Each structure stands twice: as structure tokens, then as C-alpha cells.
Amino acid sequence: MAVKPSRDKRRAARSSAAGSRPERREALAAKVRPDEDEGNPSDARARPHIIARPGAPLPAQTVPLILEVGPNDDYALLDSGDGEKLEQYGPYRIRRPEGQAIWGRALPAAEWEAIDAVFTGDIDEEGMGRWRFPAAPLGETWPMRHDGIDYLGRFTSFRHVGVFPEQASHWADMETRIRAANRPVRVLNLFGYTGLASLVAARAGAEVTHVDASKKAITWARENQEVARLADRPIRWICEDAAKFVEREGRRGKRYEVILLDPPAYGRGPKGEVWQLFEHLPSMVANCRAILADKPIALVLTTYSIRASFFAIHALMRDACAGLGGRVESGELVIREKAAGRALSTSLFSRWVRA
Numbered sequence: 001m002a003v004k005p006s007r008d009k010r011r012a013a014r015s016s017a018a019g020s021r022p023e024r025r026e027a028l029a030a031k032v033r034p035d036e037d038e039g040n041p042s043d044a045r046a047r048p049h050i051i052a053r054p055g056a057p058l059p060a061q062t063v064p065l066i067l068e069v070g071p072n073d074d075y076a077l078l079d080s081g082d083g084e085k086l087e088q089y090g091p092y093r094i095r096r097p098e099g100q101a102i103w104g105r106a107l108p109a110a111e112w113e114a115i116d117a118v119f120t121g122d123i124d125e126e127g128m129g130r131w132r133f134p135a136a137p138l139g140e141t142w143p144m145r146h147d148g149i150d151y152l153g154r155f156t157s158f159r160h161v162g163v164f165p166e167q168a169s170h171w172a173d174m175e176t177r178i179r180a181a182n183r184p185v186r187v188l189n190l191f192g193y194t195g196l197a198s199l200v201a202a203r204a205g206a207e208v209t210h211v212d213a214s215k216k217a218i219t220w221a222r223e224n225q226e227v228a229r230l231a232d233r234p235i236r237w238i239c240e241d242a243a244k245f246v247e248r249e250g251r252r253g254k255r256y257e258v259i260l261l262d263p264p265a266y267g268r269g270p271k272g273e274v275w276q277l278f279e280h281l282p283s284m285v286a287n288c289r290a291i292l293a294d295k296p297i298a299l300v301l302t303t304y305s306i307r308a309s310f311f312a313i314h315a316l317m318r319d320a321c322a323g324l325g326g327r328v329e330s331g332e333l334v335i336r337e338k339a340a341g342r343a344l345s346t347s348l349f350s351r352w353v354r355a
């Protein structure tokens with residue numbers, strides 16, 4: 001029978017293979033050159049992010065803050081329970097898995113049966129699955145509207161529908177701030193997906209840079225710009241790894257008044273660059289802070305599907321925004337359900353805003 005080495009021996013073997021921590025940091029730092037734009041992405045990502053608590057005064061804070069989206073003409077969470085949610089997306093009533101809905105349903109079964117689309121199959125967040133259309137066969141897209149902006153809803157293989165309605169709280173706040181600024185505003189939308197935030201910012205008069213790793217998502221976002229009749233608005237659509245893009249903008253001296261950062265827990269850039277939230281978020285936030293303009297307006301971070309508290313991202317953001325003045329507000333984005341008024345939490349957020 002094989003005998004396992006003791007825990008101490010295993011630890012010693014590991015540390016001699018990887019090098020002790022300071023040695024490893026030096027080795028990693030030596031690998032990274034400041035002008036390595038197209039270099040090995042894994043090298044760039046290995047950049048150590050040792051962020052000491054800064055000496056500059058920390059921003060004021062509001063924590064916890066719960067931002068709610070309620071039922072409206074464009075979208076409503078009708079009911080939830082027994083591991084599912086029932087939603088109205090424009091003309092369609094849609095039923096999808098919802099792991100957090102551990103309570104019972106409020107509406108009768110007939111309401112849950114009178115649906116246009118249901119997502120069945122794997123209930124994993126990123127798992128493949130199937131859409132079924134019980135009433136009549138439906139196309140891949142359908143007309144949707146957000147606060148007067150037309151766009152396309154979309155049945156995707158990941159059970160998403162081309163929009164995350166809970167983000168509307170951030171979009172409304174951003175729009176108000178852009179309009180109130182009364183000066184040119186540059187917005188960077190990282191992990192921008194189908195571009196709703198970019199369209200809201202563009203409508204408010206901002207010059208927008210939208211970054212996403214997925215060509216398909218960029219195509220959908222551009223399509224949405226046409227559908228929204230905002231084709232004449234300045235939006236740069238960039239298919240790139242978000243972390244690499246931000247580092248490069250820093251080196252080029254590019255600056256933004258507003259940065260939106262909505263990363264998945266795990267993702268890949270177009271060249272296979274790995275995004276791991278827990279590993280890469282600290283340096284990403286620091287790099288975003290570095291490319292904020294002299295008179296910044298907001299830096300908005302949302303995270304979801306991770307095992308963490310908003311206190312974690314709050315501390316990260318507050319330290320990163322030391323010296324900026326303003327305020328860091330952190331908490332959860334929730335959707336208020338129509339049937340029984342329960343709050344469905346969708347994500348954590350932390351945002352720095354100008355006072």
C-alpha cells in the first residue's frame with residue numbers, strides 16, 4: 001500500500017517546486033515587460049497584484065445598499081419558486097431555472113403553464129440546455145425595449161436572453177450622471193455583452209468604448225445599436241480580452257470618466273486568455289482606477305455567481321479608489337417580484353461615484 005508523505009513534507013515539496021512566495025513574485029515580475037502588448041497572455045496575467053492599503057484618504061462609504069428593479073412595461077419578474085422563475089420579457093412570458101428560488105410559488109400552476117418559452121435541461125449557470133416553445137415556434141430573437149431603447153431579446157444556449165434586467169439600476173444612475181456632467185464624457189463598458197449599457201450611455205451623449213471577448217456578442221451588440229436607431233452615436237466596438245485592453249489603454253494614456261466592469265466568474269479572451277475573477281479582479285480594478293480621467297464620474301463593478309460577500313468587493317474598491325474623494329457604495333442588485341413582492345438577488349456590486 002502506498003504511504004502518503006506527511007503534510008509538512010508535501011508542503012515542502014510544493015514550495016521547492018514553485019519557489020517561495022517572494023522568489024516566485026520576482027520570477028513572475030521579471031517575465032513581464034511593460035511594452036508587452038501582444039506577448040504571451042499568461043505572462044501578462046501572472047503580473048503580481050500586491051495592493052498595499054493606500055495612504056491617501058479613503059472615499060466615504062454606503063454599505064449595504066440594495067438596488068432594486070421592479071416590474072415595468074418592458075420587463076417583470078412575475079413569480080418565482082420551486083427552483084424556477086417566471087418572467088415577462090416584452091411580448092413573451094418565459095420560464096427559466098433559478099437556483100435561489102427555494103421558496104414556494106405564489107401564482108397558480110395554470111399561470112406557469114401559459115408560457116411562450118421554457119428553458120429545460122442542464123440547470124448549470126454555464127451549462128448547455130434547450131429552449132422549448134409550448135405555444136408556437138419562435139425565432140431566435142424578438143423585439144424588446146428598455147426605457148425607450150429598442151433592442152432584440154434573444155434565446156441563447158446558456159439560458160440567457162440577451163439582457164440582465166437587474167443592471168437597469170446602474171444604467172439609470174449612469175445616464176443621470178452623464179447628462180448632469182454637462183461636459184464630454186467617455187464611457188468604457190468592459191465585458192459589455194449585448195451592449196445595453198453602451199446604448200444607454202450613447203443615448204445620454206457619451207462617447208463609448210465597448211469591449212467583449214465574444215465576436216458573437218459584439219455582433220449582437222452592433223445589431224442592437226441599429227435596432228435602437230443609435231447608429232450615428234460614437235460607439236467603438238472592440239473584440240478583445242478586457243484585462244489586456246485596460247492594460248494597453250493605461251500605456252497609451254487613454255482616460256475615461258465612467259468605467260463599467262461586469263466580469264463573469266470565469267471567462268476567456270479571444271486568444272484563449274483566461275479570466276478568473278478571484279485571481280484577476282484585484283489587478284483589473286487597480287488598472288481601471290489608473291485609467292480614470294482627472295475628473296472621473298463613476299467606476300461600477302458588478303459580480304455574480306461567486307462565493308463572496310459584497311464586503312469583499314467593497315474593500316477592494318474602496319482601497320483602489322483612495323484619494324479620489326467621492327463615495328463607494330456596495331451591496332446587491334435585486335429584482336422585486338410582482339406576485340408576492342419577494343426580492344430575488346442577482347448579483348453583488350460595488351461602485352465608486354463622484355460625490
Ligand SMILES: C[S@@+](CC[C@H](N)C(=O)[O-])C[C@H]1O[C@@H](n2cnc3c(N)ncnc32)[C@H](O)[C@@H]1O
Pocket residue numbers: 162163164167190191192193194195196197211212213214217240241242243262263264266267268269270273274275
Ligand atoms: C454576463 S456578461 C456581462 C453582462 C453585461 N454587462 C450586460 O449588462 O448586459 C459577461 C460577458 O463577458 C464576456 N467575457 C468573458 N470573458 C471575457 C474576457 N476575458 N474579456 C472580455 N470579455 C469577456 C462574455 O463574452 C460576456 O459577454
